[in-house]
Amino acid sequence: MRKVDRIADPWGSRTPYGSGEEWPARVDSFLADGLTEDDVDRWAQSASILHSNGDALDIAVKDGRIVGVRGREVDRVNRGRLDPKDLFGWQANNSADRLTRPLIRRDGELVETDWDTAMDAVVGTVRELLDEQGASAIGFYTTGQLFIEDYYTLGLIAHGGIGTNHVDGNTRLCTATAAAALKESFASDGQPGSYADVDVADVIALYGHNVAETQAVLWTRMLDRLAGPNPPTLICVDPRETPVARHATVHLAPRPGTNVVLMNALLHEILRNGWHDEAYVSAHAVGFEELKGQVEQYPPEVAAEVCDVPVGQIREAARLIGTAERLLSTVLQGFYQSHQATAAAVQVNNIHILRGMLGRPGCGVLQMNGQPSAENTRECGADGDLPGFRNWDNPEHVAELARIWNLEQIQIPHYAPPTHAMQILRYAEEGSIRFLWIIGTNPAVSLPELHRIRSILAQERLFVVVQDIFPTETTRFADVVLPAATWGEKTGTFTNADRTVHLSEKAVDPPGQARPDLDIFLDFARRLGLQDKDGDPLVRWSDPEGAFEGWKECSRGRPCDYTGITYDRLRGGSGIQWPCDDEHPDGTERLYADGRFWAQPDYCEEYGRDMVTGAPVTEVEYRALNPEGRAILRAAEYLPPHELPSEEYPFQLITGRTLYHFHTRTKTRRAPQLDAAAPEVWVEMSAGDAADRDLGEGDLLEVTTPRGRVEARVRISGIRPGVLFLPFHYGYWDTDDGCDRAANELTRTDWDAVSKQPIFKTAAAAVRRIAAADGVPAPAPTTTASAPAVGSPPPTTGGPDARAGELLRAGGQA
Ligand SMILES: Nc1nc2c(c(=O)[nH]1)N[C@H]1C(S)=C(S)[C@@H](COP(=O)(O)OP(=O)(O)OC[C@H]3O[C@@H](n4cnc5c(=O)[nH]c(N)nc54)[C@H](O)[C@@H]3O)O[C@H]1N2
Ligand SMILES: Nc1nc2c(c(=O)[nH]1)N[C@H]1C(S)=C(S)[C@@H](COP(=O)(O)OP(=O)(O)OC[C@H]3O[C@@H](n4cnc5c(=O)[nH]c(N)nc54)[C@H](O)[C@@H]3O)O[C@H]1N2
Numbered sequence: 001m002r003k004v005d006r007i008a009d010p011w012g013s014r015t016p017y018g019s020g021e022e023w024p025a026r027v028d029s030f031l032a033d034g035l036t037e038d039d040v041d042r043w044a045q046s047a048s049i050l051h052s053n054g055d056a057l058d059i060a061v062k063d064g065r066i067v068g069v070r071g072r073e074v075d076r077v078n079r080g081r082l083d084p085k086d087l088f089g090w091q092a093n094n095s096a097d098r099l100t101r102p103l104i105r106r107d108g109e110l111v112e113t114d115w116d117t118a119m120d121a122v123v124g125t126v127r128e129l130l131d132e133q134g135a136s137a138i139g140f141y142t143t144g145q146l147f148i149e150d151y152y153t154l155g156l157i158a159h160g161g162i163g164t165n166h167v168d169g170n171t172r173l174c175t176a177t178a179a180a181a182l183k184e185s186f187a188s189d190g191q192p193g194s195y196a197d198v199d200v201a202d203v204i205a206l207y208g209h210n211v212a213e214t215q216a217v218l219w220t221r222m223l224d225r226l227a228g229p230n231p232p233t234l235i236c237v238d239p240r241e242t243p244v245a246r247h248a249t250v251h252l253a254p255r256p257g258t259n260v261v262l263m264n265a266l267l268h269e270i271l272r273n274g275w276h277d278e279a280y281v282s283a284h285a286v287g288f289e290e291l292k293g294q295v296e297q298y299p300p301e302v303a304a305e306v307c308d309v310p311v312g313q314i315r316e317a318a319r320l321i322g323t324a325e326r327l328l329s330t331v332l333q334g335f336y337q338s339h340q341a342t343a344a345a346v347q348v349n350n351i352h353i354l355r356g357m358l359g360r361p362g363c364g365v366l367q368m369n370g371q372p373s374a375e376n377t378r379e380c381g382a383d384g385d386l387p388g389f390r391n392w393d394n395p396e397h398v399a400e401l402a403r404i405w406n407l408e409q410i411q412i413p414h415y416a417p418p419t420h421a422m423q424i425l426r427y428a429e430e431g432s433i434r435f436l437w438i439i440g441t442n443p444a445v446s447l448p449e450l451h452r453i454r455s456i457l458a459q460e461r462l463f464v465v466v467q468d469i470f471p472t473e474t475t476r477f478a479d480v481v482l483p484a485a486t487w488g489e490k491t492g493t494f495t496n497a498d499r500t501v502h503l504s505e506k507a508v509d510p511p512g513q514a515r516p517d518l519d520i521f522l523d524f525a526r527r528l529g530l531q532d533k534d535g536d537p538l539v540r541w542s543d544p545e546g547a548f549e550g551w552k553e554c555s556r557g558r559p560c561d562y563t564g565i566t567y568d569r570l571r572g573g574s575g576i577q578w579p580c581d582d583e584h585p586d587g588t589e590r591l592y593a594d595g596r597f598w599a600q601p602d603y604c605e606e607y608g609r610d611m612v613t614g615a616p617v618t619e620v621e622y623r624a625l626n627p628e629g630r631a632i633l634r635a636a637e638y639l640p641p642h643e644l645p646s647e648e649y650p651f652q653l654i655t656g657r658t659l660y661h662f663h664t665r666t667k668t669r670r671a672p673q674l675d676a677a678a679p680e681v682w683v684e685m686s687a688g689d690a691a692d693r694d695l696g697e698g699d700l701l702e703v704t705t706p707r708g709r710v711e712a713r714v715r716i717s718g719i720r721p722g723v724l725f726l727p728f729h730y731g732y733w734d735t736d737d738g739c740d741r742a743a744n745e746l747t748r749t750d751w752d753a754v755s756k757q758p759i760f761k762t763a764a765a766a767v768r769r770i771a772a773a774d775g776v777p778a779p780a781p782t783t784t785a786s787a788p789a790v791g792s793p794p795p796t797t798g799g800p801d802a803r804a805g806e807l808l809r810a811g812g813q814a
């Protein structure tokens, strides 16, 4: 048995395999306090809740407490592997500072109270506002971190019971563009590809996706292919030198915000060289002539100029993509949170449609998710979409939902697309939304332009309910705080980025009076007296399995059909990929085999949107464009980013993640190993830019944009010149001084026209030195994209702290 420090070596040892072979298993585990597996009382089946990969694991329980985790060897997603957040993150559950009692604001202060008082205050306010103003006064801002059972129940309560259109999730910040891009190209949400495509692909292209840090176990699968016979070729599109870039055959590092130009140039080359599959396109797609006309205007020379990428690299990437036999593409926030998000993400789908590379082994598109259950927010209607990928603009779909919920059709709002998160905040700012229920998200750190967000949440006239497991920057603004039970303390199901559904069993009791999110929603519906049209209770279940059975009926016959899945089927073995129904009793590895899509006008989830304005396409227009329900090639012209560098703000600022932290660190800050690996904020800058300004590693800088300022030590890294990177993890709950640490002090109130996803990755910024380093390097990890630039002096400290890196038992293999 070999000991591996999984902080210093985040991906662990290699298990090489060749094309078409099965990915070998490797079981990772971590138990606290020097315990061994013999000490464990029992194991509860689950999966990781700290990213969208769905790493299956078992939770170790001793004396009624969680004491560790072990990867599940049988699972198709991870074959036993766990990443550092999976291994160490669970320790947060046991923190002494969990919320254990409801809080209510009295004379300006939050004080402890009982559940009756807290819920009566919530229900009383809602009832008053419904009488006074109607459902438009009520908003829900939810998350991508709960379970199917929670979302479906919440969707029913909000859409069907209260009848508000103001329901969205932080998934708007996360995967709104994944959904939008899939709806544009295939007229329905649903991930075409499968992780198993990694096993056979000969080219893997990663667009704005630092998979090594954000789905680290998926990256180990790629690393294992790279270490085996017939390795795939990697293409990386990212302005930073990420671990992915370091392994890529071609690394394109475009100017932030220019993705559409680059994609159009790649498509230009593919068409010019005749690398597309004419037979596939003429049989299965519409829109070819328009796309061809558009990309003709983007020869590689144009892209080289706009993106500032060598023209030869663009041609080489196009050749590799254009001649691949089995092409796998993944897309994430470097596209979704950048300028022209949906337009750029759609061009990746276009490559696959043009090359006929869908529905076959190795030929997947992964429009990735980020949060563990972002997928389910979309499926179940907790992000505003109607449940079951139903079309809000199709009266038949609304009528069907009304039948399932036993409501009148008119009770389900469908007069317009759902209100998106930034618009919900705007309505709150203007005073038309007066009640905002924030569940499982921390907007006082994660939304753009934080001084504005704080002033909205602080308003007297807005009643704010925050349902969380810890005190956060956002609970400070609450009128009522509801303490939730979380992963490991409640049972439910959730679905990863490649449609794999996992069961997560309750392992231990929640602390104090904390309650599962589902129980809180059920209690709310009961107290409010929500009824169906026969006067029976609107919500007909009282436990997770009942909610799951309710959801299954709602999903019947829709793309995300869960009717073949039961809790029992999910116990013991691997997770199962939807659709899973009578026709596909074991689930479905890949969508769109045989060129059949869910795009028929009567069945599809959406008719599409204008790529520039985002205006919805009408049913009549859609029927004319796509009467037979084929894949849609949608063209997009390039438009320059809204905030460009200037003399005053000469840098482009991008923001994102590091391997060791999850979001606003409410969990990873409470796991000592993860905290020590990345203890403080930093800012990345290229060696050339640093030299020009006479800045050295570790100097303390002030980073400013027209919205605010942040102080951070500089890491001289492999980022492209002219660009700054800030991790967005660092807020204020664990520090008392000022408001000068969170990346979102600097970001803009701006969003993609089509998906309405905020643009966190293109802003103009300036820097100024406040203090010299005195030989102390930036507190940035050295194992990741924030590694020191090649050739710059290695920092002496500040990397992952080896002392804190607990040893991991990597059983089963060397
Ligand atoms: N360790 C860790 N893992 C996570 C999370 C976490 O917080 N920590 N969060 C999860 C969630 S919710 C999400 S959404 C995912 C996000 O996962 P990723 O999308 O992989 O992560 P990011 O760091 O946000 O952004 C990815 C890359 O986009 C690049 N980029 C920035 N601007 C541009 C641009 O204009 N063009 C291009 N081509 N690239 C650009 C950045 O340099 C960055 O390396 O991660 C999930 N997994
Ligand atoms: N600048 C910048 N900003 C960004 C991004 C970026 O790349 N750059 N990325 C965006 C993206 S992709 C995302 S996903 C968001 C993430 O942003 P947030 O959602 O705000 O971040 P989290 O820290 O995950 O917040 C989740 C909250 O839910 C609580 N919680 C955890 N488990 C439970 C539970 O079971 N029940 C309840 N009720 N609460 C729970 C946690 O304690 C935490 O306070 O940030 C977005 N903001």
Ligand SMILES: [Mo]
Pocket: 173, 174, 175, 370, 371
């Ligand atoms: Mo996300």
